[in-house]
Amino acid sequence: MSTTDSGRRNSMTNNPETTPLVWTPARVYAGYRIVLAVLLVTLYSLAPSSMLGSNSQPNLFIGTAAIYLLLTLVSTTLMSPLRRLFPQWASLLPVMVDVLLLTALIHASGGIKSNLSVLLMVTVAAASILLPGRGGLLVAAIASISVIFEQFMFSIQEHNENPWLLTESAMLGLGFFVTAIIIHQIAQRLASSEALTETQQKAISQLEELNNQIVQRMRTGILVFDGDNRIVLANKAAESLLPNYLPAKTTGSATPSEVPAALVNLRKQWLDNPVQSRPAIQLSPGGATTLVRFARLEHAEQSLTLTFLEDQRQLAQEAQQLKLASLGRMSATIAHEIRNPLSAISHAAGLLSEATLEDGDRRLLDIVQNHVRRVNGIIDDILNLSRRQAGAAERLNLHEISEKIQQHWQQHEPTNAAQLTFNIPENVIIRFDPGQLEQVLHNLISNAFRHGGNGARVTVKAGNNTHNGLPWMSVSDSGNGIDDSVRPHLFEPFFTTSRQGTGLGLFVCRELCEANQAQLDLEPSTEGASFMITFAHPDRVFE
Known part of the structure; x- marks a missing residue:
């Protein structure tokens, strides 16, 4: 039995x-x-x-x-x-x-x-x-x-x-x-x-829980719309892309007014022509560029639309890693093929400077030495950029970082420090590599003093965007501003308006910001120049 x-x-x-x-x-x-x-x-x-x-x-x-x-x-x-x-x-x-x-x-x-x-x-x-x-x-x-x-x-x-x-x-x-x-x-x-x-x-309960865990842990944002443009399902990735429309840890239906207008319009276009490809868009002001795709779910009682939101920062970071790898290989070639001959030229110029030279020859020697230092600076910047790792991002208080930077300028640049003003609240929290953040800020402040002219005042401000909750920081000067013809080329490598510059300062700053999921832009300004860093949300950083 x-x-x-x-x-x-x-x-x-x-x-x-x-x-x-x-x-x-x-x-x-x-x-x-x-x-x-x-x-x-x-x-x-x-x-x-x-x-x-x-x-x-x-x-x-x-x-x-x-x-x-x-x-x-x-x-x-x-x-x-x-x-x-x-x-x-x-x-x-x-x-x-x-x-x-x-x-x-x-x-x-x-x-x-x-x-x-x-x-x-x-x-x-x-x-x-x-x-x-x-x-x-x-x-x-x-x-x-x-x-x-x-x-x-x-x-x-x-x-x-x-x-x-x-x-x-x-x-x-x-x-x-x-x-x-x-x-x-x-x-x-x-x-x-x-x-x-x-x-x-x-x-079924286990499968539902498994499905929910998979959906919630997906890096692709998932939204489900009903026929009235109400959101009936959203995962955590979608919440991070739409913080104002879908607060964290909140799912369920939303009224049509809570759905981004750009997403509603894109959905209407897709319903009219499902085959047509569509570019990536910003779903909210200051938000990440997002690629939106749709799929239709036929329900017993209503037609549901499955929406995929792909954060383009992932592709950007992958491209960034490829670019850094390529730059590393290039920098190795530069180190071997250029640094050694450049060192020989610099050494020869140093020996020549010890000799008795006429004034004309001395000026030519100074030109050689200045350009040797400039080329050597370019090589150093490229090598530093290629050696840069992805960075160990940490939760930072911008107010504390600003105090540290202000002390540095007071100790090493007391004259400029008197013209440097920080206006940063104590509640601005970001996620960034601290060393890379200091490098970016020192570079932006130095550029502001260098290009702002004599007696220029430099102001560093920060806050949290009231619309999307993202922290930001700006570095502004009171100079003559930047010519419109120069603006499109500011962040290009080796572009400079100064004979002493390498043309890599702003390029390196933007690269460092992108490596930490931040965005560096030149802001419209009626006086001087203003550079704005928009940081990723400290609790919704893409990993």
Whole structure:
């Protein structure tokens, strides 16, 4: 015999609370017993003849019915405590009480010909559901013995030796067994079906949780729109791309006014022409450039649109890594092919400067030395850029960083430090490599003093954008500004308007900012020049 059958056979001694089909039928059966007991007492009180046949015993009937009502009320009231104290008997005892008392009621109402005989069928059926294993057959056997014994006693008491009555009792007992077998099979199938349903529900829940974890951890933003442009699903990546429309840790429906207009318009264009390719857009002012793709989900009640938001910073960072790798290889060539001859030229110029030279020759020598230093500076900048790692970004307080930079300028450039002003609140938090941030700020401040002219004032400000929550910092000077023809080339490598410059300062600054997911731009300004750094959100940095 299989382990399963053995477990079912022995499960009468186990805690029935582990059987999912027990407690609900047990409560239904308890209610049925109360209703039955009340009906028996009430009907006998109103119309005794309807409950009693010939050769009946009224006193025995009403006494048994009253006892049955009392025991039913008591057992129902104590059902939960009894189940905790005697779990193996909690379902068996009520059934056995019903078999014995209903048999007594059948005897008191006139024997097997009484209409009450059918009530034992209900008890046997209930036992087949409530009792595990072969418990239903046990109750059917006890009920069969009870009715046969009752008919035997009735025949002796009434001196009625009609063999047909015993045969009828035996047929009723056979009906008990048939009922027990059929109901037991049905109960087993229901239990198996419920167990399968529960297993499937758990599997579905696990798949839903797995799907949710996958969707939430995807770097691609996921949005689901309904037909009314309401967002019904959004993952964390989408929340980071749309911080004002989808606050962090908030999902669910959003009103159409909360959906970015650019995204709504792009969706309308896609609905009109799904095949047409569309460029990347900014979903919010100052936000990241995002590539948007759509797919239609046919729902039973409504049409849903699946939207993919791909942050272009990932592609930009990959391109940045490739560019740095290429620059590293190029810088290695420069180091070997240019640095050595340049060192020889510089050394020769130094030796030549010790000789007695005419003024014209001295000027030519100065030109050589100046350009050697300039070329050497270019090589140093390129080598420093190529050696630069991705950076160890940290949470930084811009106010604390600004105090450190201000102290540096006061110690090393006291004249310019008097014209340098910092206006940075204490609550501006960014995520940036501290060394690279200091390099960027020193470079921008130096450029501001160099190109702002004599007496230029330099102001460093910072804050948090009220629209998208992104931190920013600006470095402005009070000089003459930047000519419009120069603006498009400012961030190009080796572009400079100064004979002493290498043309790599702003290029390196922008590269460092991009490596830390920040953006460096030249801002429109009515006075002087203003460079703005827009940092990534410190809690939503792309990793």
